Amino acid sequence: HRAQIQAVLSSCPLVPVITIDDLDHALALCRALVAGGIKILEITLRTEHGLAAIRQLRNALPDVWVGAGTVTTVESYREAEAAGAQFIITPGSTPALLEHGINATVPMLPGVSTLSEMMVGYGLGYREFKFFPAEVAGGVRALQAFAGPFDDVSFCPTGGIRQETARDYLGLDNVAAVGGTWLTPKKLVDASDWDGITRLAAESLQRCRG
Numbered sequence: 001h002r003a004q005i006q007a008v009l010s011s012c013p014l015v016p017v018i019t020i021d022d023l024d025h026a027l028a029l030c031r032a033l034v035a036g037g038i039k040i041l042e043i044t045l046r047t048e049h050g051l052a053a054i055r056q057l058r059n060a061l062p063d064v065w066v067g068a069g070t071v072t073t074v075e076s077y078r079e080a081e082a083a084g085a086q087f088i089i090t091p092g093s094t095p096a097l098l099e100h101g102i103n104a105t106v107p108m109l110p111g112v113s114t115l116s117e118m119m120v121g122y123g124l125g126y127r128e129f130k131f132f133p134a135e136v137a138g139g140v141r142a143l144q145a146f147a148g149p150f151d152d153v154s155f156c157p158t159g160g161i162r163q164e165t166a167r168d169y170l171g172l173d174n175v176a177a178v179g180g181t182w183l184t185p186k187k188l189v190d191a192s193d194w195d196g197i198t199r200l201a202a203e204s205l206q207r208c209r210g
């Protein structure tokens, strides 16, 4: 479980949080991100197209990690697994999700916004968490503080992070990757500006590495 989540998060410092409004755009959008250097795709289950997009992407893009985001119930966890998701990300943690995820074949990155929530998952064996909503839950300074008592835990912060701030998070020892929707602006997606998406991904990766 841990090894697989670590493999996902270490493959790429940026995790685009992707919501598919038009299924016909899914593949072109994700190909554009991959062309820009992205290796992880988090497809949210916020629209009816989420599961179908995961199925498509797993077939078409076998060399990148494709997972499901905004998973809020055990039922949708199972549906995402059946669709081929390779990882599951939740916005928050419930006892049911935590218990299901720790024994599931497809690993889960549970969402937390406080240390107390994190400690519930920690007690069950989780060591990697999504920190959400990162900017309003304390941002970089909260994560620095979390490292004091829990130096064996790492986070993928998302929520309010932008190209300009990704690097501040990635500079922390307890941040494995950062996520967000800034890599898929609605304006570019609606205009099918796939070159624009590729440029934005490449520029964001360069900025957080450079």
Ligand code: 3PG
Residues within 6 Å of the ligand: 017, 069, 070, 091, 132, 158, 159, 160, 161, 179, 180, 181, 182
């Ligand atoms: C998520 O689920 O991670 C968030 O919706 C990302 O938030 P953002 O739009 O602030 O990047």
